[in-house]
Amino acid sequence: MNRCLFLPLLLGTTVLWPRITATGDCETGDMPPEGPRGREKRYWAWNTFFVEEELNVTRQPFGWLRSDLHNGSKSLKYSISGDGAGSIFFVNATTGVLYVTQKLDREKQACYFLKAQVIDITTGKPVEPESEFVVRVMDINDNAPTFLHEPYKAAVPEMAPEGTFVFQVTASDADDPSSNNNARLVYSVISGQPYFSIEPTTGVIRTSSKMDRELVDAYWVIVQAKDRIGLPGALSGTTRVLVTLSDVNDNKPTFKKSLYSMNVSESTPAGASIGIITAHDKDIGVNAEMDYSIADDASQTFGIVTDNETQEGIVILKKKVDFEHQNYYRFRAQVRNRHVDKRLLGHHTPASTTLVRVQVADEDEPPAFLQPRYTFQVPEGSPRGAPVGSVSALDPDHRRAPVRYSITSGSAFQIYDNGTIVTAGPLDRETSAWCNLSITAREIGNAEQASEVPVYVQVLNVNDHAPEFPEYYETYVCEKASSGQVVQTISAVDRDDSIEDQHFYFNLSMEDSKNSTFTITDNQDNTAVILTNRTGFSLQEEPVFYITILIADNGTPSLTSTNTLTIRVCDCDDSGSPQICSAKEMLLMESRTDIVIAVLTCAVIILGFIFTLLVLRQRRKQPLFAEKGKDFKERIIRYADEGEGQEDAQALATGEPRGSPVRRARRPRKAPPAGLRGPSWQVGPDDAVIKEFILEKLAEANTDPFAPPFDSLRTYAFEGTGSSAGSLSSLESAASGEGEHFDCLQDLEPPFTRSACVFGSATQSET
Structure with missing residues (x-):
């Protein structure tokens, strides 16, 4: 029988606890609710009950319930409820003995909380309040330690000093650590000595000696965790840790061969590859990267480039070689690590060297x-x-x-x-x-x-070009210019290239220097100015001046050119701007003035003619002119044109057309002399009548295809009608040559370009 059964009896405990507090795992279990507070009379007497786990029993007593109210009467019975009641745990209703009927596992449930009560069988009601008790499962060492998060991997630099931290492993044990040290673990290294060690209580793995990655790059370390601190019945578990040694640049590269032979042709272009050299480094990764170079003066002719993928040295030709100059080269090549840990290899980067021999081949070369x-x-x-x-x-x-x-x-x-x-x-x-x-x-x-x-x-350069004007100068001088006035500033250019700065000298020719109209002043800066040497100029008398200027250079030998400067005389306004700069423009301006005067005169004549006509029509109603076929005759005495002999003279004398019906082209008109300009018509009361008569005759002449082939103005002296003095001439007098009247037109306006004296005959007077 379990010792727990008689524990309350031996202690003689008569006090009942409302709640029994468990220790260990039971502290974390589900505790039943506490009873009412305050002091209450209790009738139960027991303690915590213990049951060992993993017991192979069918009905094993482990305790005894006892109440002072139960006096052995058959009308009262014990009853339990709670965790496992009726399935795992049973009670003898009469005696109160507790039994366990199943194997218990502490790792699954360490404590069971139950309630006990005395019930009246006849009424089925409790005779007192229920009371709680605890069944605690006692631990046995039935679980071995296990490692978490397997497998383990770690890395440590090669050549690491002793005691360098590598890794920490952790194991766990499901047993109760407070019961016979069932869960207290101790770590040890089973495999991995003498390179690794472990701290027994923490599981920290450390190095115990230096290791060379180039010899062994990885180690398997087997670690054991054991419980009960070495006592009998202890259980253990193991795990493996893969420790990899990371590379440290503790090796320098070395050449595979001590001599490399190569050939190159003298026709090989610069930059071409001529061979490969190879070095080996026991390190890996960036620690194996290396750089090649040439250790002597041959670096001016040859060079070595590192292939970063293969870590080979490519020998290149930096400049072309010449077989005739040198047919053989020998130099030393060296190699160094690109990344060096100076703490391991010292302050100077170690280098390995090898000998390279280059033979130059001859080629047929151009001159x-x-x-x-x-x-x-x-x-x-x-x-x-x-x-x-x-x-x-x-x-x-x-x-x-x-x-x-x-x-x-x-x-x-x-x-x-x-x-x-x-x-x-x-x-x-x-x-x-x-x-x-x-x-x-x-x-x-x-x-x-x-x-x-x-x-x-x-x-x-040879001085074979004389200086000249750089441009054509548009030069003028005003008529009212005063003496000493600047007319033009001139310069010069020379196509020759002078060693020294070019210098030009300006002078007037011998003929122009005698002329006192203009002078020249050399500014001594390759320019000169033309000045007037008198006051006043005349556009009509001297419209243009031609000045000959001599320009000499400072070449050897010196050359001189003759240049003509054209100076025009202009009629200027008050500000000095030119208005008229030629005689033709002046004549045109005067002609325009005469035309305006003539137009105004004609306008006055036409107005007078209209006024006179109106007056005469009111005085009498009779025709102004007789019929053209009655007693009327016209005759041209002289015209300024070359005729064609007697035929022209006869035609002019009789007024008859020449035999040829073809009308000849009229000759171009010439400008009238200056002395013939100006109006010559007289203004009178019959001027309007005469004007109308003349215009009518001109219209007939223009439409007559047999008109004489010359340009002339036919004018007629007509006395008019209603003259009180009578006729000044008659047809008879005209025939005899007496009483002839001449009207000489001396100032004809354009487009009339010839002068003519016209004989005029009057019609017979009707007075």
């Missing part, structure tokens, strides 16, 4: 000029065949093949077999100051071997 370019000078105007300069090219090969020269571009020059360049004709610097040539040198035995060189020929 080589002694200079990369040539520059020569030749004076302009040099005759054909004048020497310019000489070029020279040699075959660099051992056989020294002869060379022939030719000019690829530049037709103004020729070249001889010895490389001498001469002119093919005169050169003009003003046309081209520089000539660019291309000279080709070819081997006579092998025309494919050729090379070119640029040649620059500067054409030197």
